[in-house]
Amino acid sequence: MKSLINETLLKIKPNEPGWNQSRNRIPEHVKSVHLIGACGTGMGALACLLKDMGYAVTGSDQKVYPPMSDFLSSRKIVVADGFSEKNLSHSPDVVVVGNTVRRQNPEALEIDRQGLFFCSMPQAVNHFVATGKKPIVVAGTHGKTTTSAMMAWVLYRADLDPSFMIGGVLKYFDSNCRLGSGEHIVIEGDEYDTAFFDKGPKFLHYAPDVAIVTSVEFDHADIFADMDHVVSAFDAFISKIPGAGVLFAFDENEPIDRLVENRDCAVLRYGMKERSDWRVGEISAGGGQSLFSVFKQGRRFDRYAVGFVGRHNIFNALSVIAAADKIKIPKAIIKQALETFQGVKRRQEIRGVKRGVMVMDDFAHHPTAVKETIGGVKSFYPDRRLVAVFEPRTNSSRRNVFQKVYPLSFDDADMVCVRRPPLIETVPLDQRFSSSRLVSDLKQRGKEAFYFPDTEKIIDFISETARPGDIVLVMSNGGFDRIHERLLKRL
Numbered sequence: 486m487k488s489l490i491n492e493t494l495l496k497i498k499p500n501e502p503g504w505n506q507s508r509n510r511i512p513e514h515v516k517s518v519h520l521i522g523a524c525g526t527g528m529g530a531l532a533c534l535l536k537d538m539g540y541a542v543t544g545s546d547q548k549v550y551p552p553m554s555d556f557l558s559s560r561k562i563v564v565a566d567g568f569s570e571k572n573l574s575h576s577p578d579v580v581v582v583g584n585t586v587r588r589q590n591p592e593a594l595e596i597d598r599q600g601l602f603f604c605s606m607p608q609a610v611n612h613f614v615a616t617g618k619k620p621i622v623v624a625g626t627h628g629k630t631t632t633s634a635m636m637a638w639v640l641y642r643a644d645l646d647p648s649f650m651i652g653g654v655l656k657y658f659d660s661n662c663r664l665g666s667g668e669h670i671v672i673e674g675d676e677y678d679t680a681f682f683d684k685g686p687k688f689l690h691y692a693p694d695v696a697i698v699t700s701v702e703f704d705h706a707d708i709f710a711d712m713d714h715v716v717s718a719f720d721a722f723i724s725k726i727p728g729a730g731v732l733f734a735f736d737e738n739e740p741i742d743r744l745v746e747n748r749d750c751a752v753l754r755y756g757m758k759e760r761s762d763w764r765v766g767e768i769s770a771g772g773g774q775s776l777f778s779v780f781k782q783g784r785r786f787d788r789y790a791v792g793f794v795g796r797h798n799i800f801n802a803l804s805v806i807a808a809a810d811k812i813k814i815p816k817a818i819i820k821q822a823l824e825t826f827q828g829v830k831r832r833q834e835i836r837g838v839k840r841g842v843m844v845m846d847d848f849a850h851h852p853t854a855v856k857e858t859i860g861g862v863k864s865f866y867p868d869r870r871l872v873a874v875f876e877p878r879t880n881s882s883r884r885n886v887f888q889k890v891y892p893l894s895f896d897d898a899d900m901v902c903v904r905r906p907p908l909i910e911t912v913p914l915d916q917r918f919s920s921s922r923l924v925s926d927l928k929q930r931g932k933e934a935f936y937f938p939d940t941e942k943i944i945d946f947i948s949e950t951a952r953p954g955d956i957v958l959v960m961s962n963g964g965f966d967r968i969h970e971r972l973l974k975r976l
Contacts (some may be wrong), residue, residue: 522583797860841953
């Protein structure tokens, strides 16, 4: 395949003008680190790892609140509430700048004024955490958090003492990061931009020993211009895999088919196609578990019983099985690890049951993720009424790029409740997503669907109409105004 790397670098938004990048590096001797935007999932994880490594760590953020504020406080990391040049009065050896930080942030201006060394989050991960380790990087539009978590858990159960940085909290560790002494580090490879001084995707900073690509679809409409732009970014990521490395690539995604052609590294496909290197056989559900067989190079490898639902999660597990086998983890340990995997918070997480009504939380927001999540939950609980509650919150879902696609994502739901997009006023008028139009389209497809202007109205409606046996599946990439706790309390 002809590389698109140069095209990628040209198409990604230009770096912020007027910014002196001569000190965009990490000095040789570092004792103190400050993180601007410390309460982000990745930045908070990095702060904790740096603290565990013995560095003096401080941070700041605009909104310091639980759970991340409590998480950092428990590690004795002081985080200032609000941005101010005073937060850098101690002149730290290096400042890590989160990707939500803008050029005119007072602390960014203070970096320039003092002439401090600075770097992005992935630069810091490479320098402080991943040096000397073998990175296992999981990338993809969907599934990368769950897949990364499963990979880390398999390595841990194999006594390989892995390090990891993941975009979700693993229930067993009650953390999204870990500093281990083993040779492997699992990193969730994010295609979102790196920092205001580096608008390239974060995953371009990593050179994987093992890579998994779960899917390539259009997302992040605020960053990527079109599908070709997304594909070019993933092309650049795959091009960074060294010749001795290996890529595990999903086999039911047309962009991936094009991306894996003529690569220097080994490419192994996984999915359900007969010709793929790793294949899932028959899938069934029973006894509160998903059951499936796995074939390697056409021969039966093993059979698994796992406590998660949905074809997408089974494919995620398959990629982990394949990668674990590649690094010579015994089959019995892989099987035991997957059977005991407790999952990731906010991924099909049951938040509580009241009056016989189950309230489930999921991070799904992209149309494909919404469809797969609803389908997976319905297949697991076929005799229960499934009420899907959706908040279009991301930069993409608040835009009309998926307006015609979302109606196809709710077919397996019995009832659908859609909230007005929060902060919709920040989106240009001609680009805004319409929740009321989605509801109208769903009704035309024969769905019982309802539009709500705010979260309170949804809670009122469900608390009045829910009946024993219902599953209320709440989908949003944000906190959704604490709808889960509030609904359970009302029920």
